[in-house]
Amino acid sequence: MEELLDILRDIKDDVDFENCDTLIDDGILDSFAILQIIAALNDNYDIAIPAAEIVPENFNSAASLLKMVERLQNE
Amino acid sequence: MGYTSPSFLLFLTGSILLYFLFPKKYRWTVLLGASLFFYARASLKGFIYLAVTSLSTYFAGRILSARNQKDKETVKAIKDREEKKKQKEILKKKRWHILLACLILNFGILIFLKYLNFMIDTVNALSGFERYPMLNLLIPLGISFYTFQSMGYVIDIYNGKLEAEKNFFKFLLFVSFFPQIIQGPISMYDQLAHQLYEPHDYDYHNLKRGCELMLWGYFKKMVIADRAVMFLNVVTADYTAYNGTVILLALLVYTVQLYADFSAGIDISRGICEIIGIDMVENFRRPYFAETINDFWRRWHISLGAWMKKYIFYPFAVLKPVMNIGKKIKNSSFGKTEYGKHVAKVFPISLSSLVVFMVVGFWHGANWKYAGFGLWNGLIIMFSELLKPVFEQMTQALHIKTASFGFKLFRIIRTLFIVIVGYVFDIAPGLSSSVDMIRRVFFDQVWTAETVKTIADISPINKDGAVILCIAVIILFVVSLVQESTGKQIRDMIDEKPWPLEWAVLFAGMVIVLCFGIYGPGYDAAAFVYMQF
Numbered sequence: 001m002e003e004l005l006d007i008l009r010d011i012k013d014d015v016d017f018e019n020c021d022t023l024i025d026d027g028i029l030d031s032f033a034i035l036q037i038i039a040a041l042n043d044n045y046d047i048a049i050p051a052a053e054i055v056p057e058n059f060n061s062a063a064s065l066l067k068m069v070e071r072l073q074n075e
Numbered sequence: 076m077g078y079t080s081p082s083f084l085l086f087l088t089g090s091i092l093l094y095f096l097f098p099k100k101y102r103w104t105v106l107l108g109a110s111l112f113f114y115a116r117a118s119l120k121g122f123i124y125l126a127v128t129s130l131s132t133y134f135a136g137r138i139l140s141a142r143n144q145k146d147k148e149t150v151k152a153i154k155d156r157e158e159k160k161k162q163k164e165i166l167k168k169k170r171w172h173i174l175l176a177c178l179i180l181n182f183g184i185l186i187f188l189k190y191l192n193f194m195i196d197t198v199n200a201l202s203g204f205e206r207y208p209m210l211n212l213l214i215p216l217g218i219s220f221y222t223f224q225s226m227g228y229v230i231d232i233y234n235g236k237l238e239a240e241k242n243f244f245k246f247l248l249f250v251s252f253f254p255q256i257i258q259g260p261i262s263m264y265d266q267l268a269h270q271l272y273e274p275h276d277y278d279y280h281n282l283k284r285g286c287e288l289m290l291w292g293y294f295k296k297m298v299i300a301d302r303a304v305m306f307l308n309v310v311t312a313d314y315t316a317y318n319g320t321v322i323l324l325a326l327l328v329y330t331v332q333l334y335a336d337f338s339a340g341i342d343i344s345r346g347i348c349e350i351i352g353i354d355m356v357e358n359f360r361r362p363y364f365a366e367t368i369n370d371f372w373r374r375w376h377i378s379l380g381a382w383m384k385k386y387i388f389y390p391f392a393v394l395k396p397v398m399n400i401g402k403k404i405k406n407s408s409f410g411k412t413e414y415g416k417h418v419a420k421v422f423p424i425s426l427s428s429l430v431v432f433m434v435v436g437f438w439h440g441a442n443w444k445y446a447g448f449g450l451w452n453g454l455i456i457m458f459s460e461l462l463k464p465v466f467e468q469m470t471q472a473l474h475i476k477t478a479s480f481g482f483k484l485f486r487i488i489r490t491l492f493i494v495i496v497g498y499v500f501d502i503a504p505g506l507s508s509s510v511d512m513i514r515r516v517f518f519d520q521v522w523t524a525e526t527v528k529t530i531a532d533i534s535p536i537n538k539d540g541a542v543i544l545c546i547a548v549i550i551l552f553v554v555s556l557v558q559e560s561t562g563k564q565i566r567d568m569i570d571e572k573p574w575p576l577e578w579a580v581l582f583a584g585m586v587i588v589l590c591f592g593i594y595g596p597g598y599d600a601a602a603f604v605y606m607q608f
Contacts, residue, residue, distance in 0.1 A: 011420070030369070031384055031388065031389070031424075032421065032424050032460060035389070035392050035393070035423075035424045035427075036420050036421075036424070038393060039398055039401055039420065039423075042398065043402075048393075048395070049393065050393060051385075051389035051390040051392075051393050052234035052235075052236070054385075054389050055236075075160075
C-alpha cells in the first residue's frame with residue numbers, strides 16, 4: 001500500500017490518498033489525473049489497465065485501486 | 076411539432092394524462108407510444124434508420140450478453156492458467172467482432188448521412204471541378220443522439236458492465252424516448268432505462284417543479300434566444316458588410332443565444348421528465364462561470380462530454396502506442412529534467428484530448444470550420460496542461476493571490492474570451508471566413524456613432540425588443556449568479572415560500588413568456604440550434 005500511496009502522491013501531492021474514499025465522486029481526480037495514475041500503475045505493476053476499468057468503484061480510493069491492481073495482476 | 080408549438084403542448088398534456096391513467100404495469104408503453112408518434116410526426120422516413128439502429132443494437136446486445144455469460148463459464152472450466160488466458164483472448168476477440176460489426180453499421184449510417192456530402196464536396200474542391208454530384212440525403216431527427224446513446228449501451232454490454240434488455244420494445248423506448256430525441260441529453264443506459272421502465276405515480280410536487288423548469292426553458296428560448304437570433308441572422312447572412320465592432324456584438328449575442336437556446340431545450344426536456352418522475356441527466360452547469368477551458372467543457376453539454384470521455388478519450392489514451400509516447404519522453408534526456416517529467420506525464424493525455432476535440436468539432440457539423448473549432452479548443456487545453464508548471468511559477472513570482480476574487484474573475488473572463496473566439500467557427504460560413512472574422516474583430520474595431528447607427532438600422536429587433544432582451548439577459552445572469560454562488564436552485568428557494576407565492580411566481584413567469592416571447596401566427600419559431608445534430 002505504501003508504494004501505491006507514493007505513486008499517487010507523486011501525481012497529486014495535495015490529496016489525502018490514505019483516507020479519502022470519494023476521489024471520483026467528489027471530483028478530486030480529474031481525467032488527466034486518472035490517466036496519469038493509470039500510466040504509473042501500468043509501469044510499476046506491469047499491468048495494462050483497460051478503459052473499461054475506469055469506473056468510480058476502482059478509482060474512489062487507494063484501497064480500491066490496490067484491489068484492482070491485484071486483480072489485474074492475477075488475471 | 077417543436078417544443079414551442081401548441082400541438083406539442085397538447086400532445087404532451089395528453090401523453091402525461093394517459094401515462095398516469097394507465098395501469099402501472101403498462102405505463103412504459105405510453106411513453107413508447109408517445110415517442111414513436113412524436114418521431115413519426117417529425118420524420119416518417121427517418122423512422123427506418125431509427126428502426127435499423129434499434130434492431131441491430133438490440134440483437135448485438137443480446138448476443139454479447141449471452142456470450143459474456145457463456146464465455147465466462149467456458150474460461151472458468153479451464154484449469155491451466157496459460158490456456159485460460161489464451162482462451163479468454165480468443166473469446167474476447169470473437170465478442171469484439173460482434174461489437175465492431177454493430178459499431179461499423181451504426182456509425183457507418185451516421186457518417187454516410189451526415190458526412191458523405193461533405194466528403195464529396197472536399198474531393199470536388201481538391202480536384203478543382205465538380206467530379207461527383209452532391210446527394211440529397213435525409214438526416215433523421217436526433218441521429219447523433221440516439222446513435223451515441225445506443226452505441227454506449229452496446230459497448231457497456233461488451234465490457235460486461237450491463238446485461239442486455241430482453242424486451243425489444245423496452246429497448247426501443249430507451250432509444251426513441253421523445254424528450255431526449257430532439258437534442259439530447261445523451262443518457263447512459265444504466266442511468267435512464269430503469270426509470271423509463273418502472274412505473275411512476277402522479278406527484279403534485281413533481282408536476283409543479285417540472286412545470287417550473289419547463290417555464291424557465293420557455294423563457295430562455297422564446298424571450299431570449301428567439302429574439303437574439305434575429306439580429307444574429309442579419310449579421311451572419313453577410314458578415315463582410317460589417318466592421319469588427321458589429322461582428323463582435325454579433326459574437327456576444329451568439330454567446331447568449333446559443334446558451335439560452337440549448338439549455339432551454341434541455342430544461343424543457345428535463346422538466347417533462349420531472350413531471351413524470353424521471354430524473355434526466357444534467358447537461359449544463361453555468362458554463363460561462365468556468366475558470367478554465369477544461370472546466371468549461373465539464374459544465375457545457377455535460378452528457379456529450381461524459382460520452383466522449385468514456386468511449387473515446389479514455390480508450391484512446393490507454394492505447395499502448397499512446398502511452399508509449401510518455402515513456403519515450405521519460406527515457407529521453409529531456410525527460411530527466413523536472414519539466415521534462417511533467418511533459419512525459421501530460422503530453423500523451425493532452426494529445427488524446429486533442430483527438431477528442433477534433434471528433435467533437437466534426438460532431439458539430441460537416442464543415443472544415445469545425446476542424447478549426449476542435450483544434451482551437453484542443454490546442455488550448457494541450458498547452459494549458461503542458462505549460463502548467465510555467466504558469467504556476469509565474470503566479471508565484473508575481474505574488475498573485477490565486478484564491479482572491481480578482482484572480483478568479485480574471486480566470487472567468489479569460490476562459491470566456493477563449494470560448495467566444497471558438498464560437499467564431501460556429502457562426503462563420505467556413506474555415507477561411509472564420510479566420511477573416513477573427514481578424515476583423517481584432518483589427519477592425521470602429522467605435523463611432525456611425526457603427527451605432529448601423530447596428531440600429533440592421534437590427535430587426537426594435538428599441539422595445541432590445542430593452543426586453545437586455546432585461547431578460549440580466550435576469551438570466553442574476554439567476555445563474557445566485558445558483559453559482561449559493562449552490563441552490565431557484566426552484567428550491569421558491570419551494571420554501573407559501574403556496575400562493577409559489578403559484579404567483581409561476582403565473583408571473585407564464586405571463587412574461589406569453590407577453591414577451593417571440594411566437595404567434597406568421598412567426599416561424601427558430602428550430603433549436605442542436606436539433607440539427
